[in-house]
Amino acid sequence: MNLRPFIPGRDDLRRTLRLAAPVAFVQVGIMTMGVVDIVMVGHYSGVALAAVALGNLYFFGATIFGWGVVMGLDPVIAQAVGAEDDLGVSRGLERGCSWPLSSPSSQPPSSSRSRPSCTGWLSRPK
Numbered sequence: 001m002n003l004r005p006f007i008p009g010r011d012d013l014r015r016t017l018r019l020a021a022p023v024a025f026v027q028v029g030i031m032t033m034g035v036v037d038i039v040m041v042g043h044y045s046g047v048a049l050a051a052v053a054l055g056n057l058y059f060f061g062a063t064i065f066g067w068g069v070v071m072g073l074d075p076v077i078a079q080a081v082g083a084e085d086d087l088g089v090s091r092g093l094e095r096g097c098s099w100p101l102s103s104p105s106s107q108p109p110s111s112s113r114s115r116p117s118c119t120g121w122l123s124r125p126k
Helices: 010-041 046-071 074-082 086-102
Strands: none
Touching (some): 010 046
8 A cells, every 4th residue: 555645745744834824823922911911910919829820711712712612613604715605614603703792701891692693794695
């Protein structure tokens, strides 16, 4: 069995790194924000340090959860683009844009729980 065609070449690795570098950079940047927060507050007290560590934990957890949900739309939109389904692309973008805005954490306490839409700028096929 010849496995040579399945081994990635330099060009494949270069393209993969080109795609992965911005994602890795953002991930390191978010982790660095937590480190900087701890360095800045570490001189005050243990209680302040614990509060910052908890805040960083909650921020990171919410961010990862949000990324996971929104990234779940990637295959849906990619499949619609591949099938040239403009309505499917539009629906995927609408759901990806309106989900974060409709979550209770993004709503002010006095607002009604109506579902806001940020899709006015999207061109919807008829």
